[in-house]
Amino acid sequence: MDKSNIFKIGLDIGGTAVKAGAADGNGKILAKASIETGAQRPYMAIFRDVAAVARRVAADAGIPWDNVSGVGVGVPGTVNSAAGEVVYANNLPFRNAPIGSELFKILGKPIQIENDANAAGYGEYLFGAGRKYSSSLFVTLGTGVGGGIVVDGKIFSGFKSAGAEIGHMVIAHGGAPCTCGQRGCFEAYASVTGLARLTAETAAKYPDSLLAELVAERRKVGKDAGGKTAFDAAAGGDKAGAEVVGTYIEYLADGIVSVVNLIRPQAVIIGGGVSAQGETLLAPLRKSCYAKVYGGTDYAPFDILTAQLGNDAGLLGAAFL
């Protein structure tokens, strides 16, 4: 059905930027904008700017505000979707912040809010790599590890939307410290931060390797090992680089397989910075996941794919909540 005469606004509030998109009912983005969050300010000041950028993208897309059917918002942290409240957000001054009711007062439209990774997972499910499937797991590998679970077409986020925090499953008892205070979380190993730590440790172990050389070059310009360093070394035929990539993929597979064993999606969609490695990452990841998953893959096979929508996933997922 053609839904090009239905209009929705999606917003993605991050620690540094607020992104906004106006989309038609077919999931086509008609206009986008981005503003600075100004996260040090009280939340009401941020909400007013968020409302203003929502109206601005509608105007940029040539949509009269009266024709907007709804506004969706993705926010990092714990979001009580039913109450329209951000309970807690790590990089934002939101503590029990009533974003739903406040934006409704300013914008006069139904407001839906959701955790940002759930929104992005929903966007990929609706319009991206997950659109062929009814159940999918979206895993984003960035500074942290986010997860968006869709089961039978619905976002699964648990009691008061406090669940689906796949980054904080413990995969190594007493392991590396995580930003959440626990040790051994999936995020502490599978995030870019975890990959960079493993890269730096391995470079120190093999001082004559290309890996060590690449890390040293980065340190000269004031950076440390990054999420690409080990992949670059491995591509140059370096054993130390290949060791890091191999170990990283095993950690990633352990976490993914744990979630797959629990929810058995039809597809696992990998997004975030590390997913730019494409098949270099995915081919060995598939091999490892398919070997590790409970019961094998004959009865209930699942695909592992890269995300297709980039930042638009969060905007579209929010718009269509």
Ligand SMILES: [Zn+2]
């Ligand atoms: Zn954690």
